[in-house]
Amino acid sequence: MKKYILSLDQGTTSSRTVLFDENGIICGISQKETKQIYPKHGWVEQDPIEIYQSQLQTLKDVVKDNHINHASIVAIGITNQRETTVVWNKKTGKAIYNAIIWQDKRTSDYCKGLKNQGLEETVKEKTGLVIDSYFSATKIKWILENVPNAKKQAENGELLFGTIDTWLLWNLTQGKVHATDYSNASRTLLFNINTLQWDDDLLKTFEIPKTLLPEVKDSSCLFGDFNFNGKNIPIAGIAGDQQAALFGQACFEKGDTKSTYGTGCFLLMNTGEKPQYSNNGLLTTIAWGINNKIYYALEGSVFNAGSAIQWLRDSLEIINSAKETETIANKIKDDYSVFVVPAFSGLGAPYWDMEARGAIFGLTQDTGKNQIIKATLEAIAYQCKDLIIAMQEDSKVVLSALKVDGGASANNYLMQFQADVLNVKIERAKVLESTAQGAAFLAGIGIGLWKIEDILRNRDIEKEFIPEMEERKRIKLYKTWGKAVKRSMNWED
Helix, strand or coil, X not given: CCCEEEEEEECCCEEEEEEEXXXXXXXXEEEEECCCEXXXXXXXXXXXXXXXXXXXXXXXXXXXXXXXXXXXXXXXXXEECCCCEEEEECCCCXXXXXXXXXXXXXXXXXXXXXXXXXXXXXXXXXXXXXXXXXXXXXXXXXXXXXXXXXXXXXXXXXXXXXXHHXXXXXXXXXXXXXXXEHHHHCCCCCEECCCCEECHHHHXXXXXXXXXXXXXXXXXXXXXXXEEXXXXXXXXXXXXXXXXXXXXXXXXXXXXXXXXXXXCEEEEEEEECXXXXXXXXXXXXXXXXXXXXXXXXXXXXXXXXXXXXXXXXXXXXXXXCCCHHHHHHHHCCCCCCCEEECCECEECCCCCECCCCCEEECCCCCCCHHHHHHHHHHHHHHXXXXXXXXXHHHHCCCCCEEEEECHHHHCHHHHHHHHHHHCXXXXXXXXXXXXXXXXXXXXXXXXXXXXXXXXXXXXXEEEEECCCXXXXXXXXXXXXHHHHHHHHCCCCC
């Protein structure tokens, strides 16, 4: 009987289940959009029940739609939007508040207070992260302090915390398993990436009882079983979405780097079995735990990549679909006069300026919508170059190729421009679903279906983009980009 693996890919705007066969080939996808809730300016939430039910529905749909026998499903992998925080009652299983999404800014002032206390260096040394509202710890603290009786319930051991992987796992196993993997734990601001333990000092700083926290396990191991119509299917792989994409792109060697072009753009570089700390505003994170070994990565985030294209479509209404941008950009030859800095929610690494805001530079009377569309695409590539330069400086590794995936990587203009401004070959994978594929690979390894060598052997490159731009132009354009970024910084008081 043919064997299948289900990869549950729970993202910021949708829940998806991707069906892979025993050769790692996609056989089916089911997707269901999820709603975001904006109670106040800068606040972003979702309904945890909707997250779970939508994910469960896509699991059932992909199996039904592709006429898969339950007995042939050998494992489940989970990958998830990271940092998003859920706190629930361990007896009732009900969340005591909405899921607070990674984009949420409500704890920004509290983070500033921690920085003023001089805690940044300690936090960086222990967690590899910066003090920022992006991560889970301040979200947990907010829930415990603002939901009636939550603090008391937490102290009594009645509540549980989880990132989305933990929330899904707990529900899929009917409350039997409260666990996470190393990659997700390392994004909470509470996990010591050196000792590989929840850090008592940080828990004290954030006033979070340890009883809330899940058990931390390898990314590829047996977490528990999901009972699907009477058959127990092992959940055998879990990783945060960006680490899963790194694994799916077969970035197993030190220096291997991938860029995922989604709502944001995330670059990760495998730095091997020792944490590599950054002097350039990058994050040090755990890539995965496998076979009782921990692998680390350097990470940089571009907050607005695909979302900048959505801005063109939904806010400016100058395109009807993302696909149009490639054709439009190709029509405008050698005009690089307009620069868009899409800092709609501040700037991530290497700037970490939450007060920056979006801006357009170089406008003249003959600037039209097409120039703005082209410049918005190019901004994604420039932001990625910012991160690559920082990664190379921190790791002392010179990039030989960049592996790309995610929706916007299908845009040939963007990928060629990315190769040009980086002066590095771009490798676009045949399977753009690297995040889901990574979770499937981890689950397959977890049950002994695959080995690392099998994944390396079966990785297919769909297209390569070779740099064509002359050096002088490359230098001039990037210098102008730097000037535009500086002028968009510190906009908010």
